[in-house]
Amino acid sequence: AQSVAQPEDQVNVAEGNPLTVKCTYSVSGNPYLFWYVQYPNRGLQFLLKYITGDNLVKGSYGFEAEFNKSQTSFHLKKPSALVSDSALYFCAPPNFGNEKLTFGTGTRLTIIP
């Protein structure tokens, strides 16, 4: 079974500062991990994924995520936050066999001008 935990419901960051949105995972076998972002009243947009290879994955809008096997984490990061990054972020591993996504509870990121 695949599952993820997003320990923070809300993260506030000042504009220009680095941001981190946390995700820890519990998966059997080699994990596939995705990050999605949802802007207000919109569907989800794919940010990045880890399948295999380099632990540092670069994605859309300047985001990156670091896969850490020893800590079972896949935290989303950005060096310098923009106000436009304010949104709801979901960590989601796909389930092998049925292709369903298991969404975390989501983290609301607010960038303060």
Add this chain to the structure above:
Amino acid sequence: GAVVSQHPSWVICKSGTSVKIECRSLDFQATTMFWYRQFPKQSLMLMATSNEGSKATYEQGVEKDKFLINHASLTLSTLTVTSAHPEDSSFYICSARISGSYEQYFGPGTRLTVT
């Protein structure tokens, strides 16, 4: 690429009526589409998996007679909320998966309000 559209983007209907929501993959063929429901400030709840040419697979607790899903072609899936009630008011989101990939591409969502 990989664009998914939904129509309508919002709809208001009276209690007891039925509402149909369309989900289309615009630039790719989707053998599998998914329907989600999202309550305010909450995560997405998977309602059902829709496979082209076959019956949808519903998640536990989702009434299949109330939420009718049809996936008649490789680019179109529809969700019909039958005999809608105020508690059906929600944000409904569809997604589509390209065959062979685990990534899902999401539509912009449909906000349903039942009065």
